[in-house]
Amino acid sequence: MVVLGIETSCDETSAAVLKNGNLLSSVVSSQYFHSKYGGVVPELASRAHQKIIVQVVGEAINLAGISKGDINAIAVTYGPGLIGSLLVGVSFAKAMAYALKIPIIGVNHIEGHIFSVFLSNESPEPPFISLVISGGHTMLVLVENLLNFKLLGQTRDDAAGEAFDKVAKLLGLGYPGGPIIDKLSREGDPNFVKFPKPIPSKRTSGYEFSFSGLKTAVLYYLKRINFQNLSEDEKKKFIPNICASFQKAVVDGLVEQTFKAAMDFNIKSISVVGGVAANSELRKRMAEKANELGFKLYIPDLTFCTDNAGMIAYAGYVKLKNGIKSDLEISPIPNLKIG
Ligand code: KG4
Numbered sequence: 001m002v003v004l005g006i007e008t009s010c011d012e013t014s015a016a017v018l019k020n021g022n023l024l025s026s027v028v029s030s031q032y033f034h035s036k037y038g039g040v041v042p043e044l045a046s047r048a049h050q051k052i053i054v055q056v057v058g059e060a061i062n063l064a065g066i067s068k069g070d071i072n073a074i075a076v077t078y079g080p081g082l083i084g085s086l087l088v089g090v091s092f093a094k095a096m097a098y099a100l101k102i103p104i105i106g107v108n109h110i111e112g113h114i115f116s117v118f119l120s121n122e123s124p125e126p127p128f129i130s131l132v133i134s135g136g137h138t139m140l141v142l143v144e145n146l147l148n149f150k151l152l153g154q155t156r157d158d159a160a161g162e163a164f165d166k167v168a169k170l171l172g173l174g175y176p177g178g179p180i181i182d183k184l185s186r187e188g189d190p191n192f193v194k195f196p197k198p199i200p201s202k203r204t205s206g207y208e209f210s211f212s213g214l215k216t217a218v219l220y221y222l223k224r225i226n227f228q229n230l231s232e233d234e235k236k237k238f239i240p241n242i243c244a245s246f247q248k249a250v251v252d253g254l255v256e257q258t259f260k261a262a263m264d265f266n267i268k269s270i271s272v273v274g275g276v277a278a279n280s281e282l283r284k285r286m287a288e289k290a291n292e293l294g295f296k297l298y299i300p301d302l303t304f305c306t307d308n309a310g311m312i313a314y315a316g317y318v319k320l321k322n323g324i325k326s327d328l329e330i331s332p333i334p335n336l337k338i339g
């Protein structure tokens with residue numbers, strides 16, 4: 001069974017070909033030009049998807065060594081995401097499915113991230129707990145089986161990746177901030193400033209997150225040391241320490257809430273997915289904790305942490321095997337929920 005995956009929910013145009021659950025090709029075209037605006041500009045993102053989607057899909061098909069006629073179904077992200085960006089992928093997938101007379105399968109982007117763990121060599125058997133941490137989402141999900149997802153708790157405000165991006169902006173670093181903070185933190189002292197963990201003081205579900213207090217604490221700290229008026233040399237001394245201290249608070253909170261959920265539900269397998277799962281300190285600390293407590297941990301290879309169509313193709317493949325298809329009336333749902 002050959003599935004073509006298409007992903008255009010934010011600022012990555014991606015296509016991938018999956019045959020019987022094995023990835024034959026994956027092409028990702030990233031819109032780096034957004035960095036000069038300090039974040040993704042929706043209108044520019046959709047136009048850039050439109051310009052390149054034909055090329056990206058063509059390349060994925062060529063690299064896989066197949067022809068269009070070999071494709072059995074098209075899986076496409078239909079939400080959540082930016083409406084203009086989603087529209088490009090969904091419209092393209094609809095037209096192609098219609099022309100080739102093959103089924104289309106709408107995939108939830110967050111479920112796609114959860115399936116990204118199946119693209120690596122070792123993957124978990126359900127039930128497992130999945131920590132989904134990206135630029136738009138931060139949530140703990142109980143994957144009961146490959147078709148049933150139970151949301152245990154999510155962020156009340158910013159997503160983890162958003163917090164990395166906003167703190168990087170406060171420090172005058174580039175966009176996206178996550179990889180930059182990750183790198184600078186390696187030179188810094190994580191105990192330089194004690195920032196609050198991203199866990200709300202008044203919890204409702206018990207598995208929630210809140211990043212706004214942490215972001216504000218960084219802002220107040222920068223005001224206190226008069227960061228804006230420091231010389232470039234002085235800033236350089238502070239930045240790695242602030243990055244490492246901020247990153248420690250994030251990692252502490254993510255690790256604590258994830259293992260709490262796993263222990264409460266007595267689930268022995270944990271996965272960490274989404275762009276922030278690329279964070280080196282988080283990968284290390286999660287592995288240490290899993291080792292210490294006897295849990296099995298699964299984190300995708302770095303290329304499958306950030307947005308890619310391989311994960312969308314895999315989610316589509318699982319749906320198709322279970323007889324789930326969409327119809328050509330499918331339209332994007334920017335605020336699509338999980339489950
Ligand atoms: O999953 P993703 O590619 O897109 C969304 O669905 O949002 O995640 C992008 C986010 C960005 O906020 C970026 O700063 C963050 O993932 N990110 C990281 C790292 N690499 C990417 N955050 C922390 N450490 C990293 N190494």
Ligand code: ZN
Nearest residue numbers: 113134306307
């Ligand atoms: Zn994503």
